[in-house]
Amino acid sequence: MTMTLTAPEPTRPDTRSRLVVIGNGMAGARAVEEVLARGGGDLFAVEVFGEEPYGNYNRILLSEVLAGNAATEEIYLNPVEWYAEHGVTFHCGVRVVRVDRFAKLVYGNDGSIVRYDKLVIATGSRSFFPPLEGMWQDLKTLTPGVFGFRGLDDTAEMMRHAPDHDVAVVIGGGLLGLEAARGLQNYGMTTHVVHAAPTLMNQQLDAQAGRILQRSVEKLGITVHCNVRTTAVLGEEKVTGVRFGDGSALDCDMVVMTAGIRPNVELARRAGLTVERAIVVDDQLRSVDDDDVYVVGECAQHRGQVYGLVAPLWEQAGVLADHLTGVNPRASYHGSRVATKLKVAGVDVAAMGLKEPEHEDDEFVQFSEPRRGVYKTVIVRGGKLVGATLLGDVSKVAFLTQAFDRGLPLPEERIKLLFDIGGPSPEVGAAELADDAQVCNCNGVTKGQLVACVRGGEHTVSGVMNATRAGKGCGSCKSLVKDVCEWAAGGAVEQDPSERWYVPGVPLEKAELMAAIRERELKSVSAVFAALAPEGKEDAGSKMALASLLRTMWNDEYVDERDARFVNDRVHANIQRDGTFSVVPQMKGGVTTPEQLRTIADVADKYAVPLVKVTGGQRIDLLGVRKEDLPKVWADLGMPSGYAYGKSFRTVKTCVGSDFCRFGVGDSTALGIAIEDRYKGLDSPAKMKLAVAGCPRNCSEALVKDVGAVAVEGGRWEVYVGGAAGAHVRKGDLLATVDTPEEVVTLTGRFMQYYRENADWLERTYSFVPRVGIEHLRAVIVDDSEGIAADLDRRMQESVDAYKDPWLEAGQPATPGQFRTSLPLVELPQVPVRPAP
Amino acid sequence: MSTHVLGPAEAIPEGEGRAFVVGGEQVAVFRLRGGALRAVQAQCPHRGGPLADGLVDAEVVVCPLHGYAYELADGCARSGAGALLVYDVEADPAGQLVVRLPGRRVEEVGGAAQARLEDAFAEPVA
Structure with missing residues (x-):
């Protein structure tokens, strides 16, 4: 017997269930996509009915099409071919006229009859036409010149009509009406908006916001008539005007109806489904009457709410698909918190939650600046954001949306919800940034690159940062990077547990890590990896932080493994772009002597140092020193290291103080020297730069230092912490005012020890202080509320006692080849020798 | 292929690297x-x-300058940069470092990683 190998297999009968979707708008199409994305194509033969003879398009962008900013084809989400390509039967341009739930049949207006096992109703909504005299020519035909604004056909007809007509009246001053009026201006039309309510966009905005919006819209040349009811459309053959409730009339040759939308529920009602304001559904988006009928989008009423925005619709489609395909049978929709951000006729508007306070104890913060068209409110209840409106300036929308969605803790000063006060990149929220806006200024990463990375499947902020290197320079953009990622992921960014770890290679937060190190007496970096890292695996990116932490904890008991150090700490100098190093000798309080200066000058000559520069910390920097010259340079200098290279205590800047300055009220120079002398070289999670000012004029900029002391009249000193004037600018918070310089030294040390033990790696005090709160710091450090002040002082003293000048290694290198060049064929230095100006 | 002896392996502290000139090229071991x-x-x-x-x-x-990380085994960059040349290296029975030239570079070719010999380094000096 022979067998024909090429014989076609008999066609198998399609055993899949039949899923029929009525409606091909944004909700219906999204539901289909979500079902297919969950492997629904294997479970269901999918058929879609769409009344409009097009593929699926983005209805939100119709106003862009009308305004001429987008071509029709640009707003298609799925063209007609998409359906066949995805195995979906598409009844294009077919309206469903009847659903027989008992026979499970759907009847199309082209005579088609389709059986279903599961049905999705996504019939959406339509323009509401209030009963106006003269609007209709007959039961089905609008008077020529009258338009709805709901679909592509409406838009196309308006675009055909507008160019050779002069005056348009838009009835309805909501979002869509304002967009229509703005769009029609582009055809040279004079436009009026007639609104029955007292203020524009009264669904989303309170009265004051509505009035400010009106001023902004009127500035654009749109005439607004509020509190005006339209009673009739005038004209027999075509529109010639409208008449208002007070009897007056307005001549026009075009009328656009944007007085609201109504859900399309007639089909469902005739099928016997419960309909109130829309079709009533349960938490699985099923009709409450029929487990085989799902409803999604604007025609669904869930827990009394009907949503007219796209974000809830997406959430609904996701839950529907989870449940329908059985991917997650427990999927459940609990309603959406609606936050919208729009550009209405060129004016930025963001609104979420309540528009006005409802309870007596609701906190209500309001800012109004009508001349600039800016209006902002927030409503806080029980410490959570429950409503916000931003008009004209939406820079805070990213944070507010997150706070609203997730119930984030809010700043104590509520005004900070409305304005950035002293924060980085104040004007721009994540959503507002242009795609080509540079977010990370160190590594040149744009918003567009971050968004592409998120869209490319990276779902954690740390993953995006690793892949793009954004936030990996000075780090000051990290929060903006996070905002952009969250915005790009639509809030679906995943929490990477490693973000909370002190170092990426050991899965412990700082407190847990320190406890484990102490308990198991881990005194070297390799011991920490062996005991605490997964599979004992060492991690290059964790070594420097662990070395710093272990030294902080163990002081001279620390087992110093040189390979765990960053190169700067291996050779006690700061590596430069060409592989040479910079050498900064200690110069306490910025005070030097002629003798020191002569020595420095001699060294600079002897080693042909390309650049000698005074630093921001009042020291002298020798730049471009070759690695192999470092020990000789130190020996010739005969001065201790200034630690201008480490994550450590750096320097104390001072003014000349009371000895010389005629304004000085305290001896800032002596105090600065005392502080530097005591705390020099201390390891810490990030560098610490200090200053002491002899009077409140603050010439040494003590208010913007990690720790700053300021002399005030009466022999007292103010101690500020958490200031910064680098990548980030922040005025320090007043920790305490004390009577003696000795107390300044003690409090400075106690604060720095607390910071060393509690800050995240690379977390500068300008982040740490606001994170833990100045009130908390005052309580712990000044008032000793936790009874740990003596312990902090003792541990600080141990660190102080363990200090050793690293430049003493000049005589005997700690490792073989410690100062050997790492670029043996490169002629160094490569930095240019700068001639004296 | 050329073989170069660079001295005792102990000259490199454990966990660290040192640079050498090998056949006219700079090599980090x-x-x-x-x-x-x-x-x-x-x-x-x-x-x-x-x-x-x-x-x-x-x-x-x-890298100490900007934190770019590279796989030591094949030279591939972990974050958006070109790949490194990698060299065969071992300690001989006497504990001497032995490096072989030329190096290899892994390149993305049509989406698949392929190793190829780096022609520029084909000519041994020593």
């Missing part, structure tokens, strides 16, 4: 914790940083 040896080109392809000064673990070296 690392002695990892546990004793394994790795050798890659000495200059970072990003901005020419000295990789021998970088922190290493069993898998990567991190």
